[in-house]
Amino acid sequence: MRVTSGRQNHFEVRRSKNCAYLSGATLSHEGTVPAIVVAIPTYRRPLGLQKLLTSLALLDTERQLSVVVADNDDIMRQGADVCHRMMADNYRWKLSVIIVGERGVAQTRNALVGYALQDPETTYIAMLDDDEWPEPQWLETLLGTQHETGADVVRGTILRDFEITPPVWSSNWDGIAPISYSTSENGMFEGIGNVLISRHCFEAVSQPCFDPSFGLTGGEDKDFFVRLRALGARFAWADGATVFEHVPASRARLSWSLLRAYRTGNTDMRLALKYGHVPANVVKEIAKVLAAFVLFPMLSIAFSLAPRRRLEGLRRVYRAAGKIGALFGHRYHEYSAHHGR
8 A cells, every 4th residue: 555655744743742752761752651551352251351450460560551341242241240350359450341232353442442542641552352461571561662663553472372282283373373573663463462552543543443344253453554554654563572362272273273264364355355446455365366276286185195284285275265255245253253261
């Protein structure tokens, strides 16, 4: 996507006006203490949410921090119950909980952002999922990298915590492999778990921030970042800002991994079509689909004695199938299923 200089300049002005470039004194340009909101969407994972909130209470920081949880279950409200119990036990941070009746991760994230931005002092929103929990230095490392790079979005490392040992063939597969890069500026992120985002990012993009059509499919985070990048946003990676993500047994299976590959291909093609005013995007995706189906039979024969490589070929075929499904209007609702506790 081409970005005009006017839009880039607008984003730079917004950044210099609204974003707190932190110093050792934890002051912004305007001399105010930057306020950080940790925003957590949750759906029927009370044990995971409790572990996350407990870990946040142990953060090694003296920042102006608050936590908001959005429970996407208007029936059982297990997440809300966890929050109320912790509030009654004098939780360390200001803790708020909201109920989001409409199912969907995009809808829940939009509710979190809307709630957090009601406070004019909110400077950053940090996004964590209810199956993650941070190390004590997590927040300070994210903020330190933001200060060093001036990035609008900073993401940290995600290490997996498995309920069962995953198969060897899955070590590099999405949802199984760790996510970690050296600290540096980055082109763009695709996922929003373990991310620190400056306030002006949410104010600069078209509303709603997260497209509700991706509510049950996933991909709402990548769509958000695509729009931010088009506005000239800068991204950076903070290697030491580590969170752990619990992987239940149901997600360490071949069936889940292949369906995850299908969903990824499905949402990637939907994004290519959504921004298809650049025809090369769609043409490139179609070429990948055709190549996967042409090459897979030959690769299966060639790798018949190497199961790990054969399964990698199968994963690519599922991803290609997801793209074809999107071309015909199919949407795979990965988040209609529930994993974890």
